[in-house]
Amino acid sequence: MGNRYFVIDFKKYKGAEAYKNVMGHNLRRRNYRERANIDPARSDKNIVLARTDQTWAEYMDECNAKARENGGRALRKGSADFFSIVIDASVIEGWSDDDYIRYLRDAEKWLRERFAGQKILASVIHVDEKKPHLHFTASYFNTERGRWSQKWLAQEKKTDLNQMLSDFERDIGSKYGLRRGENQKEKATKEILAALEIEKEEPSLLERLAGKKPRYYITGSDTKHLARLGREIAIAQRAIKEQAVHQLAYKLKEENLRKEEELKKREEELAETREKLNKAEWKVGEYATQLFQLKTDLMDMRAKLSEYENIARMVGGKDRLAELAEKNRAAARHTKKRIRTRTGTRTISVDDDDLSFV
Secondary structure (H helix, E strand, O other), rough: OOOOOOEEEEEEOOHHHHHHHHHHHOOOOOOOOOOOOOHHHHHHEEEEEEEOOOOOOOHHHHHHHHHHOOOOOOOOOOOEEEEEEEEEOOOOOOOOHHHHHHHHHHHHHHHHHHHEEEEEEEEEOOOOOOOOEEEEEEEEEEEEOOOEHHHHHHHOOOOOOHHHHHHHHHHHHHHOHHHHHHHHHHHHHHHHHHOOOOOOEOOOOOOHHOOOOOEEOOOOOOHHHHHHHHHHHHHHHHHHHHHHHHHHHHHHHHHHHHHHHHHHHHOOOOHHHHHHHHHHHHHHHHHHHHHHHHHHHHHHHHHHHHHHHHHHHHHHHHHHHHHHHHHHHHHHHHHHHHHHHHHOOOOOOOOOHHHOOO
16 A cells, blocks of 8 residues: 555644734735745635635634623633644555545545534635645634533544544545554654664663763663663753753842842932932021021111111201201391391390291
């Protein structure tokens, strides 16, 4: 039969960006055709079995609304909201594109039955690459149950890849003479064992390379020593990680102490600045009090000066009156003499107070 095997790749996704990329690749939207492994001239021949033109936001709003209507809840933040499955087969001699397409149509029908009720976002058979293969993308929202079903699918082992491979081999692979492909981890383990295949009593390859005296020996059939090597490597890796963690913790502690000292210094500087500010504010208050007192004293002095000016004016007025009175008396006396002179023996008596000259 040769190497006739099928391939199934299962991946889960979350978020708008992943939705945009996966749907863009599946449906060959703009900017998703310009790849070396894609022949744009054949992209129009891709077989679209199901699709949705909803954006991620529209699709999420619809599913969350239906979940709430059915007594459930919206998808929890951070949870995967859809998954994608790629089904392929090895290069099989004698198979044409039509043979691959017939196999992939049966595979797609099998996936629809396995994930009955799940909202299908895209189901496309690509024929514009090296050989035909199927992209099946579906939501974790189950339209029949009316709620998100990640947990239910896991409990039913619908999304368990090992179970999926076994079931597909039984239902579809056997029909087309295809077997399950070799697990890549198991294949890598076998390659490591083959690389370490050493005759009995020969020192281990690692010790020979290190130039050290061997401590134990291994053979191709005895994997205990290989497991021991793995344990020792794991222990060494843990020790390295622990040492790195301790070093990081020490550095963080030193950095923390430095920051604390710097903070303490800044707090002392701030306290000193506050003290200076308080003293300055006290000085300002003292100067304000003194200025107020000076202003009060100046007002008092101005009031007294005004009072003194009034008194001076009053005093100056009395002196003027006295001076005028004295002038009046002198004039009266002078008049009296003149009267006496003109009358001769006749005497006229005139009181000084009866004469007033201004």
